[in-house]
Amino acid sequence: MELTVGPNQFFWEAERWAALYDDLAAAPVDRVVLGELVCSKRLPFYQDRIPQAVETLAQAGKEVVLTSLALVTLKRERKLTTELAEAGALVEVNDLTALAYLPEGAPFTVGPLVNVYNETTLAWLAEKGATRVCLPPELPLSSIAVLAKAGADLGVAIEVWGHGRVPLAISGRCYHARMHGRTKDNCQFACEDDPDGLDVHTMDDQPFLAMNGVQTLSDSYACAAPHVAALEEAGVNALRLSPQSSGFAQICGLYRELVDGTRDARAITAEIQQVEPGHSLSDGFLSGARGVDWSGATLH
Amino acid sequence: MVMEIVCPAGTPAALRAAVKAGAHTVYCGFNDETNARNFPGLNFNREEMREGIAFAKSHGAKVLVAINTFPRAGGEEMWHRAVADAEACGAHAVILADLGLLAYTAKTHPGLRRHLSVQAAAANADMINFYGTEFGVKRVVLPRVLSVPEIAAINKETEVETEVFVFGGLCVMAEGRCSLSSYATGRSPNMNGVCSPASHVEYEDNGGVLDARLGGYTIHRVGKGESAPYPTLCKGCFSAGEKTGHLFEDPVSLNAEALLPELQKAGVTALKIEGRQRSRSYVAEVVRNFRAAVDALDAGRPLPTGMLARLSEGQATTTGAYKKTWR
Numbered sequence: 001m002e003l004t005v006g007p008n009q010f011f012w013e014a015e016r017w018a019a020l021y022d023d024l025a026a027a028p029v030d031r032v033v034l035g036e037l038v039c040s041k042r043l044p045f046y047q048d049r050i051p052q053a054v055e056t057l058a059q060a061g062k063e064v065v066l067t068s069l070a071l072v073t074l075k076r077e078r079k080l081t082t083e084l085a086e087a088g089a090l091v092e093v094n095d096l097t098a099l100a101y102l103p104e105g106a107p108f109t110v111g112p113l114v115n116v117y118n119e120t121t122l123a124w125l126a127e128k129g130a131t132r133v134c135l136p137p138e139l140p141l142s143s144i145a146v147l148a149k150a151g152a153d154l155g156v157a158i159e160v161w162g163h164g165r166v167p168l169a170i171s172g173r174c175y176h177a178r179m180h181g182r183t184k185d186n187c188q189f190a191c192e193d194d195p196d197g198l199d200v201h202t203m204d205d206q207p208f209l210a211m212n213g214v215q216t217l218s219d220s221y222a223c224a225a226p227h228v229a230a231l232e233e234a235g236v237n238a239l240r241l242s243p244q245s246s247g248f249a250q251i252c253g254l255y256r257e258l259v260d261g262t263r264d265a266r267a268i269t270a271e272i273q274q275v276e277p278g279h280s281l282s283d284g285f286l287s288g289a290r291g292v293d294w295s296g297a298t299l300h
Numbered sequence: 301m302v303m304e305i306v307c308p309a310g311t312p313a314a315l316r317a318a319v320k321a322g323a324h325t326v327y328c329g330f331n332d333e334t335n336a337r338n339f340p341g342l343n344f345n346r347e348e349m350r351e352g353i354a355f356a357k358s359h360g361a362k363v364l365v366a367i368n369t370f371p372r373a374g375g376e377e378m379w380h381r382a383v384a385d386a387e388a389c390g391a392h393a394v395i396l397a398d399l400g401l402l403a404y405t406a407k408t409h410p411g412l413r414r415h416l417s418v419q420a421a422a423a424n425a426d427m428i429n430f431y432g433t434e435f436g437v438k439r440v441v442l443p444r445v446l447s448v449p450e451i452a453a454i455n456k457e458t459e460v461e462t463e464v465f466v467f468g469g470l471c472v473m474a475e476g477r478c479s480l481s482s483y484a485t486g487r488s489p490n491m492n493g494v495c496s497p498a499s500h501v502e503y504e505d506n507g508g509v510l511d512a513r514l515g516g517y518t519i520h521r522v523g524k525g526e527s528a529p530y531p532t533l534c535k536g537c538f539s540a541g542e543k544t545g546h547l548f549e550d551p552v553s554l555n556a557e558a559l560l561p562e563l564q565k566a567g568v569t570a571l572k573i574e575g576r577q578r579s580r581s582y583v584a585e586v587v588r589n590f591r592a593a594v595d596a597l598d599a600g601r602p603l604p605t606g607m608l609a610r611l612s613e614g615q616a617t618t619t620g621a622y623k624k625t626w627r
Contacts, residue, residue: 070477071421071423071445071474071477072423072424072426072427073423073424073445073446073450075453077424078424078426095427096399096422096427096430097424097426097427097430099430100426100427100429100430101426113477115370115397115398115399115476115477115490116399117370117371117372117373117398117400117490117491118370118371118372118373118374118375118376118398118400119373119374119376119400120371120376120398120399120400120401120403120404121370121398121399121400121401121403122400123400124399124400124403125399136479136490137479138479138482138483138488138490138491139373142373142374143372143373143374144373146373146374147373150373166479166483168478168479168480168483169473169474169477169478169479169480169534170473170474170477170478171445171472171473171474171548172423172443172444172445172446172474172621172626172627173445173472173548173549173621173626173627174627175547175548177627178547179540179541179543179547183624183625183626183627184627185624185627198540198541199540200538200539200540200547201538201539201540202517202518202519202536202538202539203511203518203519203520203521203537203538203539204517204518205539206517206518208484208517208538209480209538211540211547216473216480216548218483284483284486285479285482285483288486289486290482290483290484290485290486290515291479291482291483291484291486292483292484292515
């Protein structure tokens with residue numbers, strides 16, 4: 001099974017952003033998706049570092065893919081998306097707008113924010129040129145198995161959300177800005193202070209969600225480690241690991257050991273928990289009653 | 301052209317009430333997971349759908365059938381059957397969100413008019429035109445992330461008709477792209493047609509303080525005498541950093557009645573009212589008011605104001621994303 005690193009979902013200053021990709025050049029991952037997913041206002045702060053990151057990763061033998069934005073509404077965003085589609089690099093479509101701009105028949109990949117829930121949708125995307133689809137994180141194992149089989153028949157690689165805070169929603173409204181009494185247009189980049197999103201607690205002070213500008217994520221870090229054998233059995237081709245501000249190289253290494261079978265799920269899961277102190281893990285979308293649920297505690 | 305009032309009906313009685321109150325169009329769904337308001341006791345069986353459509357037609361109204369959840373892998377047959385039955389029942393159009401279901405319907409039911417559900421979150425003209433070209437979509441229900449000037453700009457760039465929400469519940473997140481409910485309760489808007497379901501709601505009175513929980517998460521806490529709003533996730537009360545409050549959205553509902561002239565100028569074809577879970581009396585009153593408003597607008601008469609405030613959730617309303625500062 002392969003490992004794909006998804007686009008960084010958070011707003012990091014340029015140095016930190018570039019350092020992630022320098023590190024990933026040496027990490028045991030097969031593919032790196034990069035670029036701005038969440039908010040077009042962030043892009044100018046690190047845009048000029050993208051070509052170098054692409055170059056570094058490609059030289060290290062990684063497949064490099066550029067992501068589209070998750071929600072394209074503004075004229076400026078439409079222009080950005082057109083340019084992305086015309087750049088000639090492999091594009092990960094995370095809003096169907098990008099697909100509308102891609103040259104007819106050009107290969108592309110599909111990210112987890114496009115709703116691919118069934119075989120007919122998968123087949124339609126395959127016909128358009130999709131070569132790889134990362135499924136929506138909320139899909140259960142039963143649906144993943146059906147889609148992995150369909151993907152194999154269609155020649156589309158199937159990827160599953162493997163690790164990291166789960167993207168749960170995208171909005172026209174910026175919650176970071178709202179929290180600071182500002183509007184999105186005058187956000188003053190409040191989200192920059194929270195390199196893994198801002199923890200959102202319930203009225204009982206229970207950790208629940210994370211705020212990331214216009215995006216809302218889970219508080220828990222999804223961890224598909226307990227299910228890697230089942231996913232492999234189902235024919236899933238890759239796990240997606242989502243960047244976080246600390247310990248990410250270690251996370252990549254742990255999943256590598258797991259998918260290579262050099263260490264077992266119990267040992268890997270225990271170690272992953274140590275990399276995420278103070279945060280719970282979840283795998284409920286795969287196998288639980290609710291997305292937040294975690295089966296890992298019962299591993300033995 | 302007078303703007304079309306598109307009204308919800310969760311029951312055959314609500315459909316009849318809406319039609320009698322002057323709805324040009326009514327939308328409803330079958331009583332299963334194929335529609336995004338899959339609530340207990342709501343929606344139509346096949347016979348009710350056939351009768352409801354016949355009733356509407358006899359009063360000069362149209363019926364749209366929402367089949368706007370995302371078909372389950374390995375179980376798409378249920379959605380395919382819903383499309384076929386909607387056509388057989390005489391639906392004016394089906395409202396779809398899933399790419400695969402759109403492709404299937406365009407291919408196997410080419411004569412059945414297709415509308416794009418808000419659940420598809422088509423938020424710009426390029427994407428809307430893409431759906432128009434690929435699947436022959438004739439109308440798009442716009443996601444609630446756009447301002448009125450943006451809607452006007454979209455209408456200048458597309459032949460696809462636009463329908464916008466003007467009244468009722470307000471999704472704060474881009475619809476069809478939200479798994480909050482699924483994360484907290486296991487019940488998903490996209491897969492099950494359910495958001496923040498009543499089955500997962502608990503209220504607990506702790507010595508005069510009332511907690512409202514969803515999926516075990518306390519997202520409202522009110523003192524004695526205050527009313528606790530229904531714990532819809534995105535309108536819950538949370539804390540982050542130094543702040544505690546309704547961090548995503550206040551418990552408000554949408555009321556764009558004051559914006560009707562602007563929406564008409566923006567080239568909007570149809571005005572959609574949310575609330576298939578609402579009573580027939582509520583539906584009838586909302587329809588009567590909006591019908592009077594669009595007729596007044598069409599005749600160049602001034603609009604009645606404040607007509608619907610008392611029907612709104614908790615009395616508090618918003619114009620949502622239609623005003624850019626909402627963002």
